Amino acid sequence: MGKGILLVNLGSPDTPNPKDVKKYLGEFLMDERVIDVPRWARTLLVKGIILNTRPKASAKAYKKIWWDEGSPLIVLSERLQEKVQNLLDVPVALAMRYGSMTIKNGLQELVDKGCTEIKTIPLYPQFAMATTETIDVKVDELVAKYFPQLKVTRTPAFYNRQDYIDVLSDSIAEKLDGLDYEHILFSYHGVPERHIRKSDITNGNCKMDGKCCFKKGSPQHEFCYRHQCEITTVNVAKKLGLKNGTYSTTFQSRLGFDPWLKPYTDRTIERMGKEGIKKMAIVTPAFVSDCLETLEEIAMEGEEIFHEVGGEEFTVIPCLNDRDDFAQILCNMVTEWIATETVIA
Structure with a gap:
């Protein structure tokens, strides 16, 4: 066959x-x-x-x-x-x-x-x-x-394949080689919070409290988008040797008025710029191909927000692409x- x-x-x-x-x-x-x-x-x-x-x-x-x-x-x-x-x-x-x-x-x-x-x-x-x-x-x-x-x-x-983590980490390290940056933002496409609950095969174990995502062995992790995003960040940070406080996970591209996964990328960029961060890098690991959400929403709108609040250098790391x-x-x-x-x- x-x-x-x-x-x-x-x-x-x-x-x-x-x-x-x-x-x-x-x-x-x-x-x-x-x-x-x-x-x-x-x-x-x-x-x-x-x-x-x-x-x-x-x-x-x-x-x-x-x-x-x-x-x-x-x-x-x-x-x-x-x-x-x-x-x-x-x-x-x-x-x-x-x-x-x-x-x-x-x-x-x-x-x-x-x-x-x-x-x-x-x-x-x-x-x-x-x-x-x-x-x-x-x-x-x-x-x-x-x-x-x-x-x-x-x-x-x-998301948890070692070869994927290795390649994603390499792509980030290559772009940041020689650059002086203060914070790296891992921005994932957002989804409504109810999607996480609907995908919970344990029927209620997900508390949406930011804790169960990191509990080892939870069966709902197989279908929990939030967990998988958080762990992608953790694994890449470990591979790259990033220090706590120099990286964070955010979510972009929300639609409508329902609660979506937080923190929001645009608001985080704005807040960090206002707090004095001058050099930021951003990577979008939920996307494997650069597209509207990475090339326009992040690389154009995100950079504009950062500069408006005092940020100076905004480095966008390409998707894995080809x-x-x-x-x-x-x-x-x-x-x-x-x-x-x-x-x-």
Whole structure:
């Protein structure tokens, strides 16, 4: 039986024009695992309010970061897919959860190449309802409807893989080599606090108090986004030998008025600048590909906030993107899967 790999990232509008941005946002925000309220309320919010106000502003933001080759996230993901393919003897396809590079097309590409067993690899180090889970659910739905002959293996969150921590740490160390900085901010994409509770398989053990994230052996950690972000920071700080007080974890990109994971990145940047921090570095480990949230929200808006309150040097550390060593991590996941499947067979 032929094996194949499907890499899946978030997605992007086809162009930075308001019409395409509106179409993309509509698909993204109507996902019940992104905005997890009853459909009538989600429809009212998204189609009645957001899509009538946000596309123009988002299109303006996309235009700031758009490359000649297209969307940075798409271009970087394609480069990564090519490198992973060059390392492996099995077919590797690329798909996006939202947008025109659909998961269905990615699955079809692999089936056309003779694949009957597929390993999906969501390009998110940490598990979240709005990222990994929605990909898994969409794959299951498509396989049941269009590809019932396929056997699919999921990939768990890889935030705690040692090779990932090593490569992430190396990428940070390379950017900061020779730089004098006072504080490094680990900024992760935010999610509503209720997403953490909904993902708690222990039905109530999560206290959202900042303590249970660090309790060893808690079963809910397998699906706790907050825990996985916090531990990513801890492991990288340990690898880099960072001193307590010189780094912190924050969350960005909140939407609406519900409580989201705290502390917020923008407010932390502002507070630290006001407190006298002059040289800050920032890394975004929830993203493997630079995109709107890293290139515009952090590298542009974040830096502007920092300078407005007296900050001087704002160093943005790139995502892993298409680094050779990151491509090797994905290759390692595949070879481990193939080896396990061979032993079982």
